[in-house]
Amino acid sequence: MAAVDHVLPFPTEMVGEFGQDRFTGTLYYANVVASMVCSTVMVQILRRNPELLSSGADEFDAFLVAGLANVCALVVAFVIALLVPHLQYYSLLVLVLVSPVLRFLRARGLIRV
Template identity: 30%
Template sequence: MQTTRGLDRLVFFTDAVTAIAITLLVLPLVDSVTQAAHDGLSAEQFIGNNYAAISGFALSFVVIARLWLAHHSTFEHVRSYSSPLLLLNLFWAFTVVVLPLPTEMVSQFRTSPLSVGVYIGTMAASSLTLTAMTLLIRKHPRLEMEENPMPGREVFSNAVSTIGFFIALIVGVLVPAVNFYALLIILLTVPLQRVYDRRSAAARLAPAAQSS
């Protein structure tokens, strides 16, 4: 039998995993600072030598934070959980924990279709899993809060983000000159979300306009 306490533990566990993953992102840079100081390098030299690693850390932090915010928003509509939801959540946590590994690969190895594929592919898998959880919650009233149901906007946002990640994955791998810059495709989800919001608002106002 699923309980509220069980759901709370699931959410707390996921939050802790996300916090640890974000922390792991910066640890290689901390070690690099120690080594740079030991080698007598200046702060400017350290930043110049580790520009790729610093950029990778910043990008991965933003991505993990964005994924966590989406996860947090999704579980605001959850009142219970099921075995499929539990398994999907564990896999989502796995993708978040794995992300520091390709982040380090990106900073240490020469850019290649493989490193790009692993890096963006991990993000795409995480986003896809989150979308699957959103759809699962929306389709099962037992999981969804009656007083705070899963809105269509939430489903649309997660689905569009997932599509964006997979397009970025394909472009980044198949067009080596683009590589990690393919992630900028995700920015296109912002205007798409605004179009969806405007159409939803218009749809809500239409019945009122007709009745008047």
């Protein structure tokens, strides 16, 4: 995870330097998706090993569901950016929908956390 986070400034600087270049956008999105996947895996590891925590692992269920939802939304945004290059970083606005969708699913009883 640290490696992914330490690499993020590089594609971010490339975005500022090269603007709407397709490779730059792809590298940026891939780095953000990799970072989110690593964070979600870390939460899963902590959830499965509660002895590593000072408190119980029950509270990590919500973090895991949110992490998975964010990974899915980032992948959708990445695909949109690849298919519609003019949208590029505006496709990240898909992430705004994660919280309302999770609330809707909880209200319908489709997810417990």
